[in-house]
Amino acid sequence: MEIVLDRRSATPLYLQISRRITALIHGGALPPGFRLPPERRLAAALSVNRSTVLAAYRELKADGLVDAHVGQGTTVQPRRFEPLEIGSVQSFPWSQALARAPQPQDPLVRDLLELTERDEGISLGVGLPAPETLPVETLRTITDRLLGEVGAPLLMHSPTEGHSPLRETIAAVLAARGIVCSPSEVLVVTGSQQGLDLVARVLLSPGDEVLVEAPSYFGGMQTFRAAGARLLSVPTDHEGMRPDALAALLERHRPKLIYTLPTFQNPSGAVLSLERRHRLLELAARFSVPILEDDPYAELRYDGTSLPTLAALDRHGHVLYLSTFSKLLAPGLRVGFVVAPRLVIRRLVLAKQIVDLHTNTLAQVVIDRFIRDGHYGPHLERARAVYAARRDAMHEALQAGTALGVTWRKPEGGFYHWCRLPDGVDQSRLLARAAAAGVSYLPGQPCFAEEGGAAFARLAFSYAPAPHLREGISRFLTALREVAAEPAAAERDRNGTRPLV
Ligand SMILES: Cc1ncc(COP(=O)(O)O)c(C=O)c1O
Known part of the structure; x- marks a missing residue:
């Protein structure tokens, strides 16, 4: 499966990937039943974020070209419509009917939320509360009572x-x-x-x-x-x-x-x-x-x-x-x-x-x-104690990063450690390497309206329990050490295109 990306093009990478795969499917190079590479592998091979491949596969799925099942991966679907012939039935061309989006939409938020649904790896990417702190039993009792009474x-x-x-x-x-x-x-x-x-x-x-x-x-x-x-x-x-x-x-x-x-x-x-x-x-x-x-x-x-x-x-x-x-x-x-x-x-x-x-x-x-x-105050107190302990656990684990040049301030509240990474780290390689090692985080770029962010990573301590946080930070720092030791992206990528899978 040959995919060449043009990183200077205005077309987002995920669309370039989905369009290329669409062409391969229509051209017969990828027959029904063909299994697309796992997202993580394709992302690593193309040096893109896993979320980019996720978004590309989602486009293909929305177009009915592939289907995904747990354990079976993403496979090419049998053709539902024949190519245009006089008198044949055509699917409605939705892509032409849709109004132009005012701005290219960044699939990042959607992809991060989707990652939380997958029970893979350690998530330091999402700013979600700890599931263990949610007052499930109290909410159930209240809901039952209210539905019964009202x-x-x-x-x-x-x-x-x-x-x-x-x-x-x-x-x-x-x-x-x-x-x-x-x-x-x-x-x-x-x-x-x-x-x-x-x-x-x-x-x-x-x-x-x-x-x-x-x-x-x-x-x-x-x-x-x-x-x-x-x-x-x-x-x-x-x-x-x-x-x-x-x-x-x-x-x-x-x-x-x-x-x-x-x-x-x-x-x-x-x-x-x-x-x-x-x-x-x-x-x-x-x-x-x-x-x-x-x-x-x-x-x-x-x-x-x-x-x-x-x-x-x-x-x-x-x-x-x-x-x-x-x-x-x-x-x-x-x-x-x-x-x-x-x-x-x-x-x-x-x-x-x-x-x-x-x-x-x-x-x-x-x-x-x-x-x-009267449940709110005690609930908040319990939640704060959990988050304070998680923040401390992540702060401790991050100490190993100081030797690599990682710097951060321990926050007095909230959900995040905001880390400055050593100069020159290639974020897309780091994200791919971290994803391959089973840990996700939020790279800095989408957090800046203009230039900036390449040197930052947001690591959420709210969601994962302390042992996972320690393991997640260890994997993240290993990925960072490896990426920092690699030659600069510019050298590998001199003519603006990247090789294939
Ligand atoms: C600063 C900020 N504003 C708004 C939101 C959206 O929160 P809600 O779940 O209430 O829509 C978030 C969630 O991460 C946030 O961090």
């Missing part, structure tokens, strides 16, 4: 704004974070990812500029890009956004929005200092730019002293606050919330009606009951 209404529609008692409960939870708001200023959303999308829908028009941290949360940046926004990066250090650079960008661009994660930033773990929090609010007021504060990790502090949220410090009503129960309770329930002035809430509600009418009724009622019955 019954059918829990399975019916509910208001777009959110289940009223939950909005009250969220306002009370937020009071503990120093945020004073009324339930009418709270919108329940289907995960904070939807909050990002709704804010983008009501605030942004194509061509608007959004300031984001460098690095920032890739899911947020993807959402703003999909809304047609241009992203401008604000340099950061371990205390978050640098105010001098922020002031200069605000002065020059007058952006439409500042997107920030001030507490246990994803991916860097940085915490914006109190002084910078005040300065950011002052600058936002001076240049009259709203701030979107994305704060999923606020309650996941393991040491040090909490700082007030921007929303709590805001005196001018500049801050839209976004948070979620995904990291603290259960991501699959898909319940998050936005706090905003009523005028903005009204617009967000109209946008949400179009997207999904309302957030899952049962999940909202169950979460409300969970908090009202």
Whole structure:
């Protein structure tokens, strides 16, 4: 199977791979029943990320050309349609009917989520809570009781704004974070990812500029890009956004929005200092730019002293606050919330009606009951103890990386170690080598809106238990040592193409 990739082409690598395999299937070179190479092998042979091959195979599967079964791999399917002949039945040409995507969509997030479903290797790539911390039994008891007592209404529609008692409960939870708001200023959303999308829908028009941290949360940046926004990066250090650079960008661009994660930033773990929090609010007021504060990790502090949220410090009503129960309770329930002035809430509600009418009724009622019955505080305490121990285990394991030139700061909370790798490491080889060794992580590049990221890796300590974390870091460092010892990619790849499988 011959596949030559053109790395200078604007066509994403995964599409180049899927198109080449499609041509081989149509040309008869890969007959029905032919087994495609395992993703990991093809990825290593082509020197691409495993997620790239995964995405290519997914395209082929969507086109009905291959099928995948556990234990049997990915095999070419019998032809369902004959080539075009007068009078023959044709499948509808969906690829022509689909509207052009506004931006090339990065399959990375989808692929990382898919990897979590596969029970292969050690995942340091996903920012998921520890499955062991999810309060399964309590949620089951509450759900059973509610379904028994309340019954059918829990399975019916509910208001777009959110289940009223939950909005009250969220306002009370937020009071503990120093945020004073009324339930009418709270919108329940289907995960904070939807909050990002709704804010983008009501605030942004194509061509608007959004300031984001460098690095920032890739899911947020993807959402703003999909809304047609241009992203401008604000340099950061371990205390978050640098105010001098922020002031200069605000002065020059007058952006439409500042997107920030001030507490246990994803991916860097940085915490914006109190002084910078005040300065950011002052600058936002001076240049009259709203701030979107994305704060999923606020309650996941393991040491040090909490700082007030921007929303709590805001005196001018500049801050839209976004948070979620995904990291603290259960991501699959898909319940998050936005706090905003009523005028903005009204617009967000109209946008949400179009997207999904309302957030899952049962999940909202169950979460409300969970908090009202007093389970939330003890649950958070247990979860924090688990994450603090995992963070320490990963920090210890990473010590072996200092000899290789790996540097990082131990975060005081959140889910991630953000590591700077030695200069010149080829990330795509490292990712492939780590995947072959059975460990996944998030490379830095997708976390930067502009240039940068090649020297960074985000390693999540939240998901895997401590022994797996130690083993995962050991495999990661072995892969790094091997890749660092290899000749530079530029030398191997002088003419921009790569050899075949
Ligand atoms: C900063 C940030 N915002 C938003 C999200 C999305 O979370 P949710 O599951 O609530 O959609 C995540 C998840 O990783 C995140 O880290």
